[in-house]
Amino acid sequence: MTDLFNALTLLANYVIVPALSYGSQLGLGALGVTLIYGILRFSNFAHGDTMAFGTMVTILLTWLAQSMGVTIYPLPTAILVLPIGIAVTILMVLAIDKTVYAHFRKVRASPVIFIMASVGVMFVLQGIIRLIIGPDDQLFADGARFLVRAKEFKATFGLNEGLSIRISQLVTIIFTIILATLLFWFLHNTRTGKSMRAYSDNNELAQLSGINPDRVIMLTWIIAATLATVAGVLFGLDKSFRPFLFFQLLLPIFAAAIVGGLGNPLGAFVGGYIVAFSEITLTYAYKRFFIYILPESMEPSSLVQLLGTEYKIAVSFFILVLVLLIKPTGIFGERTT
Secondary structure (H helix, E strand, C coil), X not given: CHHXXXXXXXXXXXXXXXXXXXXXXXXXXXXXXXXXXXXXXXCCCCHHHHHHHHHHHHHHHHHHHHHCCCCECCECCHHHHHHHHHHHHHHHHHHHHHHHHHHHHHCCCCHHHHHXXXXXXXXXXXXXXXXXXXXXXXXXXXXXXXXXXXXXXXXXXXXXXXXXXXXXXXXXXXXXXXXXXXXXXXXXXXXXXXXXXXXXXXHHHHHHCXXXXXXXXXXXXXXXXXXXXHHHHHHHHHCCEXXXXXXXXXXXXXXXXXXXXXXXXXXXXXXXXXXXXXXHHHHCCCHHHHHHHCCHHHCCCXXXXXXXXXXXXXXXXXXXXXXXXXXXXXXXXXXXX
């Protein structure tokens, strides 16, 4: 029985907890992508760099607060300044919409034009971020590092394997639960949320019903910017901040959105966890796990690793292609918002 507990602890420490945290970050990112697609009808390739921009602003504010001796120990100081980072990012995306996307809506440009415009916005944001904060890793996490330490866990339960849970992972999961709950409640139980869903289903009919399209579009950008900033900051706290990392996140985020059904918020959210668990479970080395649960004569000599960790991004790509080939509408069926 002890070996079984060791095996389960091993999985929890290296697969389950990291996948829950990473899946939460992808889920929030995918929610922003799918909302923009559902309302504005285009895939926003600048979303990853919107996350990076919001995170950059939060980092700069965090450094300012830390220099003034302002902290909220044991929690990261970034949480304290996060609302300001969100506000700045909202202003940024609204300004971009006003100067770029509003023109293409006015001339009724095709979706591919919006996509190309978002690619241009992506490169501009990348340049701004690199100019301000640089291309290198930036560490901004402070406060207590661990909620549960592996050494203490081993001593408490008398196991060979320990479970460690970082404060950043706990904060990520809690923030995700709160934000997702509020968003789904907003979309399904408020008049404004219902107007956004109606606009997504049929924008012309919605306008005939008296729904203000400009207000719906503005709210969509506000929500997407909020989700992007929170997801980016949580990812930065959990790992580190490097602008190029957020560009790389774009593929798993889109994979998550498409797995659930692009335009379907619930599907995008669930898709984040599907992609995260797929990446981590397929690239984890199970040798120690099988040593605990198999007889000594059957213990593996190899790592028992399906893919190397360098192929994580390939898992997202494979999932993306597979879903597009087998079920393009995603696992949640037709698009709904």
